[in-house]
Amino acid sequence: MNIFQQREQILADLIEAYREHDEEKTNHLLDQLTELDKSAEQKPLPEEPKEQGFYVTANDGLLLLKEDDYDWSARTFDNSANPIWKGNRQYVKWPTVCETLPPEAFPLKRVNTGSNDD
Incomplete structure (x- = not known):
């Protein structure tokens, strides 16, 4: 699962937790989302091939x-x-x-x- 799919899943779970007024689950999912974004920022892109x-x-x-x-x-x-x-x-x-x-x-x-x- 790539980072965008992971983010989509966390956001879907976050919406559900918010609707259920589950503060603990909401905070946990927000923390997961923050960590996912931090890891994405730290990883450089793979090197692009030079030749067409x-x-x-x-x-x-x-x-x-x-x-x-x-x-x-x-x-x-x-x-x-x-x-x-x-x-x-x-x-x-x-x-x-x-x-x-x-x-x-x-x-x-x-x-x-x-x-x-x-």
Whole structure:
């Protein structure tokens, strides 16, 4: 579960605790949220690959493309049915790639397609 999914879960639990007027649970969840944010601030982004071309994630082999303008896209069978980037965008910058993918997806591995285009 990536940091955004963890944050969403804590916020959902926090709303429930607030509605139940459970002060102890609310304070505990607020502390969890604060610690999660602190840990996120302390972790640097994984290093962005320098060359344009195709890359796969280390954990599940998701195919990514780094364009010549340093935008990244995910190459899935049907991007419209299963968009992976926040806001259903097709192209994102490196910080969004790092925010969206779990830590175990890094480092990305370069793919040699056998053409001169990559």
